[in-house]
Amino acid sequence: MSEALRTACDDPPVSESVTVPARFNGPLQSGNGGYSAGALAAFLNGAVEVSLRRPVPLDTALRVSREDDAKVLAFDGEELVAEARSAPDFELEVPEPVSVETAQAATAGYRGKTDGPFSDCFVCSRTREDTMGVHAGPVEGRELVATPWTPPQWADDGSGAARPEIVWAALDCPTYFAAYMRHPEPLPPGVLARFTGRLDAPVPVGEEHVVLSWPIEADGRKHHAGVAVVSAEGEVFARAKALLIEPRQG
Secondary structure (H helix, E strand, C coil): CCCCCCCCCCCCCCCCEECCCHHHECCCCCECHHHHHHHHHCCCCCCEEEEECCCCCCCCCEEEEEEECCEEEEEECCEEEEEEEECCCCCCCCCCCCCHHHHHHHHHHCCCCCCCCCCCCCCCCCCCCCCCCCCCEECCCCCCEEEEECCCHHHECCCCEECHHHHHHHHHHHHHHHHCCCCCCCCCCCEEEEEEEEECCCCECCCCEEEEEEEEEEECCEEEEEEEEECCCCCEEEEEEEEEECCCCC
16 A cells, blocks of 8 residues: 555555544644545545545544445544545536646646645645645636646556545645636635546656646535646546535634
């Protein structure tokens, strides 16, 4: 197994726990939502819908309870942290991809902060030395954000492909900037509540790809966005739909 799980292409793992290592934080004190969702999704096959019920503790063995072949729950003690269920009907149309060069130009408009609760996220931090550099910014003339992404060699699952939980992590952060791409500064807070995703093909490490994300709809405090990892030639490797929720004020 990798640091948290086996690859999603294998049979579901027999381990009864899952751990998010501290280096894979999103907020300062809890797991990156995409990584955490991907870690639990690996206990099922195919497309998976993951609901995050509370911040995912770091360096903590979460007890995994399998209700059946299509649903698993993760607990910290007696507290439900997350649940995952198979989503065989999941479909998401991906917009026309952009080139790596266009995605690189879009990063100039990246709106991530150098302080605040997400400033040290291992996926999208501006200041962290070991960040994955997923800095999605708006694409001129398109209703989407994009960023180049080269999966690091340390993410190799042993076959030359990025571990699925790392792909889920890369899919996560751009959805926030897509959901709020037309919102003026300062951007409101938004947390990942539900992430439904599918890996369509292995994502090669050491090769430059594009992560693109687009807003789908908004309803009060709820915002939906789509996201995909595509190759430089436009092949879709992975796709997901995120539900982000703005915390209640006061």
